[in-house]
Amino acid sequence: MVDAAPQPKVKVSVKDLAIQYGGKAALSGVNLEIREHEIFGIIGPAGSGKTSFLRVLNRMDEMTTGMTFTGTVAIDGRDVRAWRNLYALRSRIGVVFPLPVGLPLSIYDNVALSPRLRGIRSASDLDEIVERCLRRAALWDEVKDRLQSLGSLLSGGQQQRLTIARALSQEPELLLLDEFSIAVDPVTTMKIEDVLKELRSEMTIVLVTNLVQQARRLADRTAFFLSGAFVEVGKTEDLFTGPVTDPRTREYVEGRFG
């Protein structure tokens, strides 16, 4: 009998992924696995294809004119192309954008939207979900007395936490964060980072960031993309101090680039 450590379950597996916009390559050669209940970091300079990668995971290519991809992306072993009902796929994948998007609805309705879309009508169920998600996103105490005021009027940092609460209301299996802290103050960023660490036990998190230190603080493993090419993936700490396959990775994380 071989005495191996239990292999962590693979949540997302990506093979030979290449993404094009109108025939123009945006990202190519991606081969990686994202494991269940890990925070998976993706770092790389602007324009390296990080956001395009996220868009393939929830099949937003289908909503984007000219965007196509080749290769295989499988979630829980099932090819994302095999989903007949993409809305079902997207409804279990939470997405947080670089700039917070508070929908022009009340704070309550922002968080209750996704549950309502999947058919939850009971007011007490909705109340319970809204409170739980806002608490998890570290926003409840600041907004509990004004749930009916507009979500789009909150401050930037609050709106970003509202976006996270909204993503959590989807009860996501996969949470995609695209440079969430770009428009958020450092204090809020730390609050959100604490939230993410707790959420890891419930879901798999993909964290795209251009702050390498944020990846170092949060991510278990990290991939490095550079100008539309996948460079490497490894344990986050290895990218900083361990062996790296490509010297450019070390240069990038140490800020000695170009």
Added chain:
Amino acid sequence: MFEARPINRQNQTIERIWRGVFLAMTLVLVIPVLVILGVLVVRGGPMISWAFLTTEPTNGMTEGGVLPALLGTIALVLVALIASVPVGVAAAVYLSEYAADNWLTRTINLAIINLAGVPSIVHALFGLGAFVLFFQFGTSILAASLTLAVMALPVVIVSTRESLQAVPMAFREACWNMGATRWQTIRTVVLPNSISGILTGVILEVSRTAGETAPIMFTGAAFFLPFLPQSVYDQTMALSLHLFVISTQVPGVPDGLPYGVALVLVGIVLLMNSVSIAFRTWLRGRKKW
């Protein structure tokens, strides 16, 4: 250290000149509006009375009021509204929210632009051929209103589409990423935030159709009718055609009468516009971003 150099003084002079030019052009624009309204009020104002609005024309249309024409115009506009708004708004939603940018969409857009450029007399002939003769509605309120509706469609579509596209793309993206369908996104986020613009465009366009004469001339508006229409299959009088008739076709019309009729017509249009502006202001007060 901060005193003006020659180039600063020159820039300031040029700035003043341009400001003056733009102001002058704006005033030029206002002049015809003021003159038209002024002449109408001065010469037509004395004609207006409760009796003028509520009695029928008498004595070969040289005396009496405008009741049948007033009611006729309102009926024509309302039926045109009912016919054009659902089609126009739905088409705009399709073009803005669903259609991919391909040859079909571009063809449709081209067709809409061309439809907007068709002269009203050509619409009139189309309405005569299609609604009066082919569908056998006869010369009737229905045929005339449908003709007006076809005329109004491109403007309803374009103004609706612009209102829809004023809703930031980020809102749609956020909804789609949550697994919302396009329709769920339209219903929860897009329409509630564009409804004020859509309604404004619709009301402005419909008020414009109130003044159209050519499209209703062959299709449903009567020279003179001694009775009020009983259904949409009847002919009707209309203010615009009535104005044309008493100005050019009937002898012995007193000087002030056409001005009175014109003032009523302009009054209706202004009333509709004010309603739409008030409505828009009210909705804007509730705007959410």
